[in-house]
Amino acid sequence: MKFAVSISMERFSPDDSMQDAVNNFRTLARIADEGGFETLWTAEHHTIECTISPNPFTVLTWLAQHTDRIRLGTATLVAPYWSPIRLAGEAALCDHLTGGRLEFGIARGAYQYEFDRMAGGIPQQEGVAFMKELVPAVQKLWAGDYAHDGHYWKFPVATSVPKPLQQPHPRIWVAARDPGTFDWAIGIGANILSTPLSSPPAEVGVLGEKFRKALADHPERPRPRLMMQRRTCVYDRQEDWEVAVRHSVDYGRYFENLMQNIGTVTNGFPEAVPFEAVANRANYNPQAVRDNLMFGTPDEVIEKLQVYEDAGVDQYCLGLSFNLPFELQVKTLRLFIDEVMPHFAARDRDRARDHAQTAPRRAAVGH
Known part of the structure; x- marks a missing residue:
């Protein structure tokens, strides 16, 4: 298992400095790069200060100048906000400007608040239909001349300019939770981005089973990759869990505002809705948050x-x-790099050694 980090520039108060948000974001990216994380993912969002990324391609191009090895991914682009020609060209240019490090992650979108401002107020659930038309069109534009006559977009023969640096194109990742999206994504050769949100750990196994089912239904496709994301905080002492849980619960109330469009947003800052308005209230129980999310000491993690x-x-x-306070984000990365990742790296080395030692015996038996 490899490791990635998802970060965004964020402000939760007009008193928070935008320059601090930029500097903190860059610092975290450098730590992740130097620490050996495989991928850095960043989102697309509009009109909300708690996730500042109106164009993730711009952000990733900038980060490429401050990092050396880490892959740079969009998690995620919001399909209804793009046209195929623009998306194909901007992604391909970003691939060049990042030295071929782009990972192309896309989703239907989540926040109804944004859809009301960016997508004509369509229900966010309709975003999946946009995505299913958009992604194949982008793939064809990356390949060469292509004319499109679809439900949402129509254009005469055109192509992506430039073409991607990675050939035939950057890895495509699709955000998925429902079985239909898993099936469609794997059917087009995409990898899967998923999250159990705040659900109990059993949901991880449920999502894994959806992935395996889609694999079994598409034997013609090579096995893609499965990424899973959770809110994460690593700390030295078990008793430090309350800080992580408190910030997660408060952030969830902002999320509910934007997802359900049930609160107010003032000058880009969403209010935290009352707990009475929160869906799945049981998931906000402090002990459940501690247990369900990736909060813990290195050994617990x-x-x-x-x-x-x-x-x-x-x-x-x-x-x-x-x-999460910036100093806790830094501490989380440092502890993960120093104490968690080495555990998995050592185990992978042991497995590789054992495999190398048993391979000759297996070959001899087969002979």
């Missing part, structure tokens, strides 16, 4: 990660952007 590996997760992604 290693134990929790086994659930993900057992479910077939190829890349676990630390979700750090939930108004």
Whole structure:
């Protein structure tokens, strides 16, 4: 299992400095790069200060100048906000400007608040139909001349300019939770981005089973990768859990505002809705949050990660952007790099050694 990090620039008060948000974001990216994380993911959002990323391609191009090795991914682009020609060209240019490090992640979108302002007020559930038309069109534009006559977009013969640096194109990742999206994504050769949100650990296994079912239904496709993301905070002492839980619960109330469009947003800052308005209120119980999310000491986190590996997760992604204080974001990365990742790296080396030692015996038996 490899490791990734999802971060965004964020402000939760007009008193928070935008320059601090930029500097903190860059610092976290450098730590992740130097620490050996496989991928850095960042989102697309509009008109809300708690996730500042109106164009993730711009952000990733900038980050490429401050990092050396880490892959740079969009998690995620929001399909209804784009046209195929523009998306194909901007993604391909970003691939060049990042030196071929782009990972192309896309989703239907989540926040109804944004859809009311960016997509003509369509229900956010309709975003999946946009995505299913958009992604194949982008793939064809990357390949060469292509004319499109679809439900949402129509255009005469055109092509992506430039073409991607990675050939035939950057890896495509689709955000999925329902079986239909898993099936469609794997059917087009995409990888899967998923999250159990705040659900109990059993949901990790449920999502893993949806992935395996879609694989079995598409034997013609090589096995893609499965990434899973959770809010993550690693701390030295068990008693430090309350800080992480408090910030996660507060952030959830902002999320409910934007997802359900049930609160107010003033000058880009959403209010935290009352608990009475929160859906799935049981998931906001402090003990449930502590147990369900990736909160814990390094030893506790290693134990929790086994659930993900057992479910077939190829890349676990630390979700750090939930108004967690910057110093705790840094500490989480440092502890994960110093104490969690070495555990998995050592185990992988042991497995590789054991495999190398048994391979000659297997070959001899087969002979």
